[in-house]
Amino acid sequence: MIEIVIVSGKGGTGKTTVTSSLALLANKNGFKAVAADTDVDAPNLALLLNGEVVSKKTIQVSEKASIDREKCNDCGKCMEVCKFDAIRKSDEGYAVSRLYCEGCGLCQIVCPVDAIDIKPVDNGEITILKTSSGFPMVMGHLMIGESGSGKVVAEVKEEARKLAREVNADLLIIDGPPGSGCAAIASISGANFVVTVTEPTMAAKHDVGRMISIVKHFGIPFGVIINKFDIFPEMTSELRSYAKEVGGIMLGEIPADENVVRAVVNNSSIVEYDPSSPAAKALGRIFDNLVETLNSGG
Numbered sequence: 501m502i503e504i505v506i507v508s509g510k511g512g513t514g515k516t517t518v519t520s521s522l523a524l525l526a527n528k529n530g531f532k533a534v535a536a537d538t539d540v541d542a543p544n545l546a547l548l549l550n551g552e553v554v555s556k557k558t559i560q561v562s563e564k565a566s567i568d569r570e571k572c573n574d575c576g577k578c579m580e581v582c583k584f585d586a587i588r589k590s591d592e593g594y595a596v597s598r599l600y601c602e603g604c605g606l607c608q609i610v611c612p613v614d615a616i617d618i619k620p621v622d623n624g625e626i627t628i629l630k631t632s633s634g635f636p637m638v639m640g641h642l643m644i645g646e647s648g649s650g651k652v653v654a655e656v657k658e659e660a661r662k663l664a665r666e667v668n669a670d671l672l673i674i675d676g677p678p679g680s681g682c683a684a685i686a687s688i689s690g691a692n693f694v695v696t697v698t699e700p701t702m703a704a705k706h707d708v709g710r711m712i713s714i715v716k717h718f719g720i721p722f723g724v725i726i727n728k729f730d731i732f733p734e735m736t737s738e739l740r741s742y743a744k745e746v747g748g749i750m751l752g753e754i755p756a757d758e759n760v761v762r763a764v765v766n767n768s769s770i771v772e773y774d775p776s777s778p779a780a781k782a783l784g785r786i787f788d789n790l791v792e793t794l795n796s797g798g
């Protein structure tokens with residue numbers, strides 16, 4: 501089983517459009533595919549793949565403090581030491597604000613009467629879905645205002661790998677989170693190949709560069725896709741040279757195509773919505789290049 505992660509270093513470059521298209525094309529071309537969405541703050545791959553929920557479970561990815569008011573003697577020491585302003589005093593006594601607490605445990609150490617507990621909290625979800633094309637997908641979701649995105653990503657990947665082994669999948673195709681922080685690093689961990697999606701703008705070039713430096717640090721082979729390549733030819737030319745310079749494999753370029761927007765509005769992936777559109781044809785060529793690259797050992 502080959503694990504491919506699609507990242508961009510920045511949101512809005514077309515990463516999910518590429519991921520959904522590659523998963524659908526893999527399935528259409530006879531590969532046994534499993535898809536996963538590790539954009540745990542805003543997962544929407546299931547919308548483009550028309551996923552139907554099969555099962556859902558809550559997970560605990562961080563800890564928070566809680567005060568036992570029966571034991572508390574209102575000394576206020578916990579509030580003094582909390583660097584996150586997570587402990588508040590009201591008429592009912594001292595209490596922890598769940599949104600602010602980082603679970604560092606300092607309040608528990610200073611409490612003279614052992615009134616504070618640090619407990620795991622339910623703050624993530626893992627959902628298994630069946631796509632309308634029949635292949636399975638796994639989606640992770642971090643609850644609003646919660647921390648621990650990297651841990652949710654790691655859980656999604658574990659679940660997706662388990663599922664991929666169960667169905668004897670050829671390809672595990674993972675939509676990575678935007679940015680190049682903890683969640684993005686967790687998403688590429690253990691991958692066989694990374695696909696970076698960028699567009700010809702200064703911001704996208706800068707952000708994909710950060711992501712590529714991480715991918716190279718881990719020694720993972722990677723390819724580059726330039727989306728909307730025709731909106732700024734000079735920058736596209738710079739991106740091509742940059743990809744070559746950093747050792748990326750040029751997988752292809754996608755033209756700006758309003759059919760992609762129509763597909764998204766209709767909760768569909770472009771390769772299904774309009775297979776004869778310029779963007780869908782480009783994605784078909786990119787899929788062929790990806791398969792050829794993987795067959796030649798990445």
Ligand code: SF4
Nearest residue numbers: 582601602604605607
């Ligand atoms: S665990 Fe840390 S962040 Fe949470 S309330 Fe205690 S001191 Fe503040």
Ligand code: SF4
Nearest residue numbers: 572573575576578611
């Ligand atoms: S340190 Fe303990 S006893 Fe003092 S206010 Fe906080 S919870 Fe209450």
